[in-house]
Amino acid sequence: MGDDDRPAAAYVERMATDTVLERAARSVLFELTVAIENEPVSLILTDVNGIVLSRTGGDSALFTALDRVDLAPGFRYAETQVGTNGIGTALEVGRPLLVDGDQHFSGPLRSFSCAGAPVTHPITGAILGVVDLTTAAQNSNTLLLSFATLAATRLRERMLDDATELDRAIFSAYRSACRRSSRPVVAVGDEVVMMNSLTRQQFDSPDQMAILERTRDIGGETTPVTILTELPSGTVARLSYEPTFTGSRLAGGVVRITKQVASLRLSTSKANVPTPPAIAGASPLWRHTVQAVVDACRRQDWLVLDGEPGVGKTALIRAAHQLVPDRGLAVLDATALGDDLLTEASDELDSGSDLAILHAHVLNDTHLAALADLLQGPQAQEPPRRPWVVLTRYPQDSTDTTPLLRMFPKSITVPPLRHHLDDIPDLVRSLLDTLGATGLTLSPAASNQLARLAWRGNVTQLKKALEDTYRRQRSGVVEIDTLPPACRSTTRRTLTRMQALERDAIVDALALHAGDKTAAAAAIGMSRATIYRKIRQFGIVL
Template identity: 35%
Template sequence: MPRHQPGNSLRAARELYLEVTNDPSARPLVVASWQRSIEYEVKSGSLNAPYLDNPNLDSPLARAALPILDTLHEQLADDPVSTMITDRNGVVLSRKVSHEGLTTHLNRVRLAPGHVFSERYVGTNGIGTALASGRPVVIAGRQHYVEDLREFHCAAVPILHPTRRTLLGAFNLTSIRQGSDGMLMAFARSVAAQIEAEIEAITSRRERALFQDYMEACSSARPGPVLALNRDVVMMNEQLSTAVTGPDHHALLDHAREMADHPRLEGTRSIPLPSGRVAELRISRCRREDSDAGAVFRVRLIGRAQSTPALSVPPVRSGLGLVGSAPHWLRAVADSETAFVAGTWLHLLGEAGVGKRTLVEALHRAHGAGRRLQTREAPLSDSPAVTECWLHDIGELLAERSDVLLLSDVHLLGDQLRQRLTDLLLRRDGGATAQVVLTSQPSMVGADDELDRLCGASVEVPALRHRYGDTEQLARFFLRKYRPSGESRFSGDALTVLRRCPWPENVRQLESVIRGLARQRSGRMIQAQDLPPECRVSSNKVLTTIEALERDAILRGLMDHNSNVQRTAQDLGISRATMYRKMRRYGIVPSSLT
């Protein structure tokens, strides 16, 4: 049992628990729910149903259920019965009730859209117990754990995905009228079955629409390799499935899903694969349904597969002394080196922290031939005085033919300043100028970007999460760099955690983590539990400083409390609903904490 008991409320709950368990009619499902409620330390004397802002009404469950609830609302006019659906976390998504008296009762206990009615928060209740047990349930009167809910009779039925059979949410009927619980349950089962049937119909329509587009792509005159996918389905023709296997297969799907998740992304993108080949993906959206039904990709494979070095080998360095052996990383380095040696203006694209500046510095060391490397950041202010001074400085540096001018993070320039810089470079373009290297983030550069077209070569530096195998090599390299004595090394579990982390801030973040470990740990093996909380998330989202501090505080609290969300939320002074929302936002997966 928990060490900290809330006192009188818990004692009263235990007394009523004994009464419930001694009742011959008490069902094992209800008894088990009460046991969980006590373990969660839910207070039976007060209701705590946290509120979530903006519940997701764009889910398959909501899209299927809302029209059905509207129809039921008309059929049940003036009946003291409320119909509602919740998501799998117990968040009420929608509530329909036409009886004014029942509306007042429901509002008093906050059984309304946005509020969370999982067992963890309000103990035994129809919604929470159906979700926790995965079974239809009627919770009536004193079977409710919290006193304020004991006037209600609730019948709730879990709603499952029609093909995956995963839990999507629940349908709930609530009444204050004494009557047949069997009738309530029969009605609830019937409505839940309608909702599941509609989800299946929507899913089937979306899949049929995607399949139709996929078949059209496969049956064209020269189909080539074809891939189609959405959140539920992956389809590929035989040409693609035989041509792309192993790590290339997983990498291709990872990139395709990232592209499909951006509904505005169109056109063609080249994707480097672990084998050294390049997959050119041309995306077409499937929009036969009301919402995006998925995407179809025509795939063109370029190059030949290369042998990939084993993960256990020492860090591999290119001719420039840069660590990493992923083929698309080596290709980016080689393409950049070719352009730099030729004196071509170069545009390096890549997410923050991938090593764009490190690459330029390595190119300059190897091939600078006495030239100075001048680096200028985007100005921090848009004031005329600052921008005029910045442009004047750029103009003077351009006049120095012996210089290499690195303009860093040009995606941060405002439209007006970007155009003025473009005009300046156009006037200076020619033999009597410095060699210009630009860096920016790929999502910030459009296909018609004039500044990008000034460069004779454009190279995308891959994100660390796509450099398969390089995470371990870089981690070992940084550990030797910051602990040259070689006293520390990584355990297998630690390396597994490092490889699984998506590293939203890329190599910069990995180096920071290893530097911190090297300063704190010496003379012994670094275990998985020694790694900081940021290594245990699944989100690619780049966080602000405040967000990172908040994420780490949540992770440390969860680890200190053995993944107990309630105690961690109490320590942090936030509600459990807020805690869950932040966990989803930061990609915190409870299973990764142990």
């Protein structure tokens, strides 16, 4: 018998864990094992990777036979490891199945019959593992599959019983929304994200990711919110958010999605308008935003640019204005100038310059009214004498700028970086060149890692990360282990200062000890169990 015909289940060292699956299994599997204690069958539980977590039931002869083929705790029975089998194949196809004797790929496994049923999370629907019944091939019957399916159902029910009150509330609201609506539905909570089949059918993967990101952005709201958003495909979607409460506590929210008409893509004539050379990024969403600002600048349409801090509003204004010959641009920061803003703005307008006022949301009512009075004269002028005026502000700010905004016919929201992550390679190259790091490039793995992050600080945060990287390495190819600690953690929640310091210490220790978790734990005074838990908690990439 050749090596290709033998099971190659690899042993995987696992630290002690306390997953939702294992918590449910403690009571459920004991009860089920009692029910089959007189049967020549073994009840096996694995995690989502096919690693055996427990093996109960059966007699000593069966256990000995299973040991010979490494079907024992700690061994991985993925289909890629041992071929067709009740555990790995159930994980691959995502449904219960029975693999009898000769149906196994590996010769030594053909003396067994295995019935595997995936165990799914009752809230998210994610596959957590497989419950498997294995017996000698001559003892196989259809009841094996029925019992495995029953065991998976019992585990799911127990997990639902153990789910937090908040999770149950959001799950109930999600199911109700799906029953009452024929539209795509998404639900989000602290630890839960769900989307119905209509969402998957009507939107491709990039659009689904964009929808989830926009849903997370409004997920903490305590009142209903409706937003219009352009997706990467160009489709405009209306997201109608309803918060879900349990008592006075916010559990999360449910979003119903309605497709609007597809956004107007650039016409042939617009496509010939040059793109600002200083602006990196080629994604449809970003190109659409850039072109809208360029068009407003060329037509001298007064404009408000909304957007989170660090998205590149100022850079976009400057780049668009570079395409307009023989016109100057004055950029005034309302935060820095304070009471001097109006004097500076008046002088610039008198000189015939175009005007960009940054952070208009910080102006008080008196300054807003005075600025509106100042702009009445320039607004009444006709192009080409009328200057171009643009304001920037943060949309989250509650400052009432309505009197001033009536003078601006159009607002454009500059998307956060997490909504156009496919532009990161272009942005990285542009930012590195700006830093003078022309001889520095990122490996595909490092670039992919950056694309996995939330970038709550947007392009400004990315620039700081690249500055830190450039201090660490000034030429050659940057690998993941050279990226700053914050870039090697994929958690999307906001960390406290102490949590960020702890994450950075773990990343640095792992880098110093070449990924050796035991040595890293000892170096920073942690137990092995704690450092494994922290690595999972922070999403640290090794």
